[in-house]
Amino acid sequence: xxxxxxxxxxxxxxxxxxxxxxxxxxxxxxxxxxxxxxxxxxxxxxxxxxxxxxxxxxxxxxxxxxxxxxxxxxxxxxxxxxxxxxxxxxxxxxxxxxxxxxxxxxxxxxxxxxxxxxxxxxxxxxxxxxxxxxxxxxxxxxxxxxxxxxxxxxxxxxxxxxxxxxxxxxxxxxxxxxxxxxxxxxxxxxxxxxxxxxxxxxxxxxxxxxxxxxxxxxxxxxxxxxxxxxxxxxxxxxxxxxxxxxxxxxxxxxxxxxxxxxxxxxxxxxxxxxxxxxxxxxxxxxxxxxxxxxxxxxxxxxxxxxxxxxxxxxxxxxxxxxxxxxxxxxxxxxxxxxxxxxxxxxxxxxxxxxxxxxxxxxxxxxxxxxxxxxxxxxxxxxxxxxxxxxxxxxxxxxxxxxxxxxxxxxxxxxxxxxxxxxxxxxxxxxxxxxxxxxxxxxxxxxxxxxxxxxxxxxxxxxxxxxxxxxxxxxxxxxxxxxxxxxxxxxxxxxxxxxxxxxxxxxxxxxxxxxxxxxxxxxxxxxxxxxxxxxxxxxxxxxxxxxxxxxxxxxxxxxxxxxxxxxxxxxxxxxxxxxxxxxxxxxxxxxxxxxxxxxxxxxxxxxxxxxxxxxxxxxxxxxxxxxxxxxxxxxxxxxxxxxxxxxxxxxxxxxxxxxxxxxxxxxxxxxxxxxxxxxxxxxxxxxxxxxxxxxxxxxxxxxxxxxxxxxxxxxxxxxxxxxxxxxxxxxxxxxxxxxxxxxxxxxxxxxxxxxxxxxxxxxxxxxxxxxxxxxxxxxxxxxxxxxxxxxxxxxxxxxxxxxxxxxxxxxxxxx
Numbered sequence: 137x138x139x140x141x142x143x144x145x146x147x148x149x150x151x152x153x154x155x156x157x158x159x160x161x162x163x164x165x166x167x168x169x170x171x172x173x174x175x176x177x178x179x180x181x182x183x184x185x186x187x188x189x190x191x192x193x194x195x196x197x198x199x200x201x202x203x204x205x206x207x208x209x210x211x212x213x214x215x216x217x218x219x220x221x222x223x224x225x226x227x228x229x230x231x232x233x234x235x236x237x238x239x240x241x242x243x244x245x246x247x248x249x250x251x252x253x254x255x256x257x258x259x260x261x262x263x264x265x266x267x268x269x270x271x272x273x274x275x276x277x278x279x280x281x282x283x284x285x286x287x288x289x290x291x292x293x294x295x296x297x298x299x300x301x302x303x304x305x306x307x308x309x310x311x312x313x314x315x316x317x318x319x320x321x322x323x324x325x326x327x328x329x330x331x332x333x334x335x336x337x338x339x340x341x342x343x344x345x346x347x348x349x350x351x352x353x354x355x356x357x358x359x360x361x362x363x364x365x366x367x368x369x370x371x372x373x374x375x376x377x378x379x380x381x382x383x384x385x386x387x388x389x390x391x392x393x394x395x396x397x398x399x400x401x402x403x404x405x406x407x408x409x410x411x412x413x414x415x416x417x418x419x420x421x422x423x424x425x426x427x428x429x430x431x432x433x434x435x436x437x438x439x440x441x442x443x444x445x446x447x448x449x450x451x452x453x454x455x456x457x458x459x460x461x462x463x464x465x466x467x468x469x470x471x472x473x474x475x476x477x478x479x480x481x482x483x484x485x486x487x488x489x490x491x492x493x494x495x496x497x498x499x500x501x502x503x504x505x506x507x508x509x510x511x512x513x514x515x516x517x518x519x520x521x522x523x524x525x526x527x528x529x530x531x532x533x534x535x536x537x538x539x540x541x542x543x544x545x546x547x548x549x550x551x552x553x554x555x556x557x558x559x560x561x562x563x564x565x566x567x568x569x570x571x572x573x574x575x576x577x578x579x580x581x582x583x584x585x586x587x588x589x590x591x592x593x594x595x596x597x598x599x600x601x602x603x604x605x606x607x608x609x610x611x612x613x614x615x616x617x618x619x620x621x622x623x624x625x626x627x628x629x630x631x632x633x634x635x636x637x638x639x640x641x642x643x644x645x646x647x648x649x650x651x652x653x654x655x656x657x658x659x660x661x662x663x664x665x666x667x668x669x670x671x672x673x674x675x676x677x678x679x680x681x682x683x684x685x686x687x688x689x690x691x692x693x694x695x696x697x698x699x700x701x702x703x704x705x706x707x708x709x710x711x712x713x714x715x716x717x718x719x720x721x722x723x724x725x726x727x728x729x730x731x732x733x734x735x736x737x738x739x740x741x742x743x744x745x746x747x748x749x750x751x752x753x754x755x756x757x758x759x760x761x762x763x764x765x766x767x768x769x770x771x772x773x774x775x776x777x778x779x780x781x782x783x784x785x786x787x788x789x790x791x792x793x794x795x796x797x798x799x800x801x802x803x804x805x806x807x808x809x810x811x812x813x814x815x816x817x818x819x820x821x822x823x824x825x826x827x828x829x830x831x832x833x834x835x836x837x838x839x840x841x842x843x844x845x846x847x848x849x850x851x852x853x854x855x856x857x858x859x860x861x862x863x864x865x866x867x868x869x870x871x872x873x874x875x876x877x878x879x880x881x882x883x884x885x886x887x888x889x890x891x892x893x894x895x896x897x898x899x900x901x902x903x904x905x906x907x908x909x910x911x912x913x914x915x916x917x918x919x920x921x922x923x924x925x926x927x928x929x930x931x932x933x934x935x936x937x938x939x940x941x942x943x944x945x946x947x948x949x950x
Contacts, residue, residue: 147237149216153193154181155242155252157205162322163194163215164309165236174229177204181251182222182230190219193240193256196323207245207252213259213327216240236309239326261305262330272335273304279342280311286349290314308334315341393420396434399441406445409625413440432562439569439623444582448631451540453484458538465534466527467667468915472520472655476535479518483633517610519591519636519644522657523773523888525707528637529587535635536585544579546571549590554600557609559622569622572609572629583631592638594645603645610634610651658887659706659773661894661915662699669695673712681719686733688722690715693738701741701748704895706773706888718744762858764937766850767871767893767901768842769885774892776869777847778836781854786830795835798843801851804873805833808852811876811930812859819934825859846883848874849902852930853937862938869893870902870937878930886910894918902927902936 156178163169173182185192195214202209221233243255263269277298284295294314301307312325312334321341328334400413420433458480462473520528529545536543551557551571560567568574576582594603608614615629638644641654660668674690695715703710721744722734736744766777791809793802809831816823833851835842849872857864871889873881882904891914893901899921903911905928911919925936 147191147218149191149238149240149256149258150189151255151257152246152253153191153216153240153256154185155193155195155210155214155245155254156181157210157252158194158196159200159205160319162196162319162326163217163234163236164313164322164326165215165239166306166309167313168220168233168235169313171232171234172229173232175204177249177251179228179230182219182232184251185219186222191237192217192219192234193242193254194234194236195242196319205252206248207254210242211323211327212242213323214240214242215326216256216258259329261328261334263305264330264332269304269332269335272332272339273302273307276307276311276335276338276342277301279339279346280315283315283342283346283349286346286353289316304331304335308338311338311342315345317341392434393417396420396437396441400437403441403443404446405440406626406628409440409445409623409627412625413437432567436562436622439573439577442577443573443627444576444580445627447581448583449540449542449581453480453487453539455481455484458535461538462531462534465530465537465672467671468660468664469527469531469657472531472657475653475655476518476531479516480535480539516653517634517636517651518655519638519649519652520655520657521638521641523639523659523706523770525705525709526657526659527707528657529589532585532587532635532637535633539585539633541633542579542581542584543587544575544584545587545589546575547589548602548606549593550595551602552595554602554605555621557602557605559620561621562624567622569620570605572618573620573623573627576627576632582628583633585633585635588634588636590638591636591648592640592643603648607647607651610636610648656887658913659891660708661891661917662696663917664915665699665708665711666692666695668708669711669715673708673715677712677716677719680716681723683719683723683726687726688719689733689735690718691735691737694718694736694741697738697741698745700895701750702745704750706891714745761861761863762854764850764854764857764864765869765898766847767869767889768844768846769888774885774888774890776892776896776898777842777850779847779850779854780834780836781831781851781858782834783826783829783831783858785828787828788830789826789828790830792830792832793834794832795837796841797835798841800843800845801835801847804845804848805851805855807874807876808848808855811852811874811878812855814876815878815930816859819856819931821856821859831855831858845873845881846871846885846889848872849880849927849930849933849937853933856934857938860938862940864937865900865939867897867899868902868937869896869898869900870933872902872904872907872927872933874930874933880904880927880929880933882906887913890914890918890922894922899923900925900936902933904928 156173158171161169161171163171173179181192193214194217195210195212197205197209198211199205199209215236216238217234217236219232219234223231225231239259239261240256241259243257245252245254247253280298281295284290284292294310298307298310301310308325308331312322315338317325325334325337328337397417400410400417405413416433416437420430420437423430423433455477459473459477462476466473520531522528532545533543555570557570557572559570559573569577572586575586576584588606594606596602608618609629612630615632617626618629619626636652641649644652670692675685678685678688695711698714698718699711702714705711718736722736725734726732742748762781764779766779768775768777791806793805797805809826812819812821813823813826816825833854849870852874853864853870856862871883871886873883875881886903886907887910890901890911900923902925905926908926911924925932927933927936
């Protein structure tokens with residue numbers, strides 16, 4: 137192995153490297169190049185390199201038709217390179233950015249499958265100094281600069297790059313990677329051992345290319361004097377316009393331009409946008425219809441003329457009416473409604489006392505007053521966070537109806553391109569404004585209630601970070617002059633009421649989260665779901681299935697049975713689906729001649745919906761020591777989590793963890809086991825209970841990943857139950873984290889976990905003492921039916937979580 141310095145860092149090139157065959161390309165040392173890898177063995181090669189030292193051998197194929205390429209299909213000279221960046225594309229390919237380090241020669245191939253691996257040796261070039269190499273360097277540099285001037289496909293920046301290069305080797309490889317040349321010629325340059333010989337070959341190639349380019353330029357100059365068919369058509373078209381103008385006949389093209397001008401004049405564009413529109417209209421009038429730019433400019437002006445620059449739909453805010461609308465559209469959610477009404481009340485006062493917008497101010501004190509006024513206008517962006525089906529989007533629709541404004545929404549899920557928010561440049565084919573501007577054009581109002589759905593599912597890709605563009609959209613200090621890249625002029629977004637939704641806060645970018653106020657919608661109790669079904673879901677589905685009110689009667693007991701046995705969720709989406717299924721079958725009976733009203737009771741639930749999908753698992757799951765019920769938080773609401781532990785004799789003590797546990801939960805198990813072993817006597821357990829044993833902890837539903845800092849007490853209780861032979865209580869669930877001292881730490885998501893436990897039939901819940909304030913968020917109906925045990929230490933957890941010694945089942949040891 138040898139060390140090579142690149143970018144001021146020492147990189148050791150091993151004597152054995154994985155070989156990546158390159159088709160139609162040659163990567164030189166010291167060059168940075170993008171590569172796309174798609175073959176299965178190449179994907180395995182890159183994955184292996186990323187797990188080790190990121191170093192690979194890049195060698196071009198002699199036979200480009202070989203698939204896959206074998207050792208005989210490759211040149212023997214290539215480049216050792218390091219992978220700097222890797223991105224996995226949705227189509228299964230990988231996009232790499234590699235940097236060549238040193239020239240190498242391939243020796244013996246050690247492996248062919250699953251990918252090529254060969255011995256390599258470094259092949260550094262022979263470098264010399266003196267007048268000859270200086271003359272060659274200067275000649276290569278000057279000829280290449282002339283070639284850049286004559287070539288439209290070579291960036292002007294390359295001329296400046298070679299100007300600053302004094303090292304002959306760096307110059308040779310930069311020029312060699314830039315000039316147009318076949319792959320065989322590039323490989324020939326790479327294989328030349330002497331730097332002066334490389335430069336002589338490059339001088340010959342550049343001179344040949346210069347001769348060809350100068351001849352092309354001469355031919356173009358000579359033929360430019362002749363009138364082309366396009367020019368004749370242009371002159372004839374201009375003469376036709378003059379004749380039509382004299383005869384009073386309007387050209388359809390001119391009529392379209394006139395219509396665009398009238399639309400722009402009536403759109404109420406601000407001054408800057410109007411100047412840009414007038415400039416583009418003047419260009420459009422001078423361009424022939426056959427020009428490629430004609431359609432681009434016409435589409436741009438059509439967008440400017442169709443945007444709602446001045447259109448406003450919002451009536452004065454009436455807080456009393458807003459309260460009535462929210463109560464009419466949504467059951468319960470009192471805290472959420474109160475916060476929305478507070479938000480609307482503040483907005484009403486600001487509009488009445490500060491006016492619709494700041495007036496212009498000059499420098500000095502006026503500008504300071506304007507800044508203070510703008511700060512006073514800034515309001516937090518409300519973000520509704522909760523599981524699917526709890527009513528986040530419908531809350532936005534209710535706010536719009538309460539304010540008398542139009543409602544629009546866009547989904548941010550899967551967006552990974554900044555241009556989706558800011559728009560594309562007009563120079564691109566098929567360019568369009570971003571989704572914000574597109575939605576405003578559809579809604580035809582400059583002040584709608586604008587909902588950004590699935591904020592937590594934003595992605596980041598090659599083309600920038602869309603969350604950075606959203607910062608400008610949502611920040612009240614910036615969105616007054618939001619510039620869409622396609623429009624190129626400011627558009628005022630400050631009159632829009634932005635709302636956001638997300639399933640979880642964990643994946644929302646922190647700069648965005650900092651500008652928002654989070655309103656959590658955790659889920660509904662059984663009685664709340666019953667009221668929602670009666671007031672909203674059943675009437676809605678009756679209309680959707682063509683049924684009149686009173687034709688189908690659904691008992692309350694049936695709805696409650698559906699909630700308990702057929703839908704175990706935080707929201708009401710699946711409940712609505714099951715009600716729709718009941719009404720479809722009732723509609724079929726009515727269409728077949730059944731007498732109305734058709735009554736559907738709880739005794740017919742199996743006939744209409746089949747066998748129950750969810751049963752109370754508590755009593756039948758906890759039937760022996762080592763099994764405990766925990767509580768977990770998920771983006772779709774809370775859930776119960778069963779933890780099972782067992783142990784067996786073994787020569788070597790081990791701890792086995794299964795069930796797709798994350799790092800945090802694995803550490804919780806290790807901490808719980810260490811605590812029990814170090815405090816066994818104080819806890820009344822056999823100190824040697826775990827000696828010479830393999831302890832296996834498993835969390836069922838192994839295909840579902842599980843992680844989070846709230847399973848410590850559950851793991852502790854499962855291990856203590858296993859060691860002591862005392863089963864856990866059947867009707868008890870728990871959550872909390874522990875320390876090695878046996879302290880119980882507070883956790884999050886209490887409301888979601890309590891509701892999940894209530895749905896699963898739990899009657900006693902063990903919670904950390906410091907989570908007591910969080911119980912205020914739990915609905916009173918649930919608090920009355922559950923028993924909460926607040927604990928501060930591991931001893932209290934085991935005292936409440938394990939069954940009494942007198943209640944032990946003799947069969948539990950099996």
